[in-house]
Amino acid sequence: MSEVKSEVVPLLLNRTTATEAATDAVRGLILSGAIPPGSLIRQDLLSKRLGVSRTPLREALQRLTVEGLIRLDHHRGAVAAAPSITELREIYELQEMLECVAARDALKHFTDADLADLRDCIDELSRAETSVEWIRGNLAFHTTMYRISEKKLVVEMITQLRNRAILYINMVARSGESRKRAEADHIEMVAVLASGDGDRLEELIRSHLRATLAWVESIIV
Template identity: 35%
Template sequence: MAVTATVSRAQVSRARGGTLKRQTVTEAAAEAIRERILAGDYAEGESLRQDALAAELGVSRIPIREAFRQLEAEGLVTLHAHRGAVVSALSLDEIAELFDLRALLEPDLLARAIPNMTEGDLAAAERILQSYENALNDADVHAWGEMNSEFHLTLYRPAGRSRSLGMVQSLLGNTDRYTRLQLVLTSGVERARAEHAQLLKLCRQRNAQEAGDLVRRHVHSAGEDLLAFLRQHRPG
């Protein structure tokens, strides 16, 4: 399968030929593979060939192997003794659990973050929303996922709870490929746009109670719509 690696410009610089230039090669390789998985370039259950990826990214097999371990910890890859690295396939029950965990963690993080938010935090969130809007207008599905996750994480960071934030970041990463699919093929885009704008407004008003309630509904409804979509398109 011919695939072009999509690597975050903020984290990894690449040469014209597609090889990785950054010193932290394992992180760069993990980012490249992660983005292919999230973009749907690699399907659920597909085997990832270590040699082929090393050649495509211009690195040795060692950082690819280490990247696989990192992605396994994130839940995106499963390592098998005889098959090597395989793109993880989440069951409907697992996806429901991930959204349930988000609905528990995110309202608490947001409530703790709001009293600590600065004008700089709010301005950063507003800029992300504008980028999100541009991505929607351009039908840039890759950017939707990035902007959606970064918007939420920007609002939660002032809580100062790095472990909880790390858990939420992992949960967002694990569900991102499914969420992108759902946004493309259902009516979720317009609701996400409206709810994000309202969430930022409530943060500006320092209304932690309503903001927490909204993010809980936002996560629950996204999960329910996603599960309904997946039930129609694949078995659990």
Template identity: 30%
Template sequence: MTSNAADPIYEDLRALILSGKVKSGSPLRQDEIAKRFGVSKIPVREALQRLEVENLVTFERNKGATVRHYTVTEILQLMDIRIALECRALELAVPHMIDADLREMRKLLSDYAQRTEAAEWSDMNAKFHHMLYEPCGNAQLLRMINDLQEKLGQYLRLLVSEATGLERPMREHDEILDACENEDAATAVHKLRDHIQTTQKEVAAFLRRGA
């Protein structure tokens, strides 16, 4: 059972971590957090433990709590899981897409193409992928995809957008949506798999260069 005093601390720290405002590996000093919120260390500890359960925080002996650091290997493994979950969601979604869904996605891609900032690309990319999978009708699968995106966090999603740029993802998004409009689930899934795998390779190269 969680205490009300821990809730705002948990929500504030979680938002800071997922946005990348507190970087991976950063220490989370309980006394400083307690002072900022005007509380004892007990609700701070509880909030940090909740974040640990979500894999956002780690506790180390003689070091205390730090923001969870994902290695390059772990990031690429999370993208492997993306392929499995998202391809299945799209396979289920295509037969249930209606004209209104397709129009909204086409409109989003048109708006997406006008944007110039990586942060905007990142947000609109996430929205497009969400719209692709939403008609799948499997709430648990959608929740798993959302949980995975939250693990990656805004900071890592922005890194992906910086690594890939706009032109190649936009072209591939158009091709995926073309297949959906043609009710061709097999082609849509094939193109989605290639799309994520290419992104994975670009992110690996980007990280190897020390980004």
């Protein structure tokens, strides 16, 4: 019996690791825009590109379907998803509620080290020369801010919602005006976090999200 276990367990672990690695890789390609929304995901080409076999890749696509990043089209197969404007509005409505909850909790645990980390994120954004660099910096800022909260389930839900709306969030990176507005909001958010003003922080989060949604609506509606 011990010989059977020694053969099976490593295979199971390797497969799990390969699936997780493939999931992270494909998610990254979608979130960065390398796999554009609406595009067909060719599993044969993608498995070669990532250097993984078809089985973990197929499992990765199933996971990303649950996350809402991929949709299964009966005629075309796996397609990179983009929410409709109705879905986007619902996403932002939920984000407002959840981000305010996370921000309030973050205030309770905010430290000087967190302040330094957020200022580093702001500096990184200000130095971004390309849209891709700005997208990464923007993601780093929001991730850093909400990881301060100890409401981990809320933060997980925020991440899932942001991922589903990433196509439209990335549009901001292509507009100099929107980038400047977002960066100004980030600077004020950090100052308010440091001051401990929860009411003002909620106001900023709501206005930040609503301004982004309004800008996206002006482009696509």
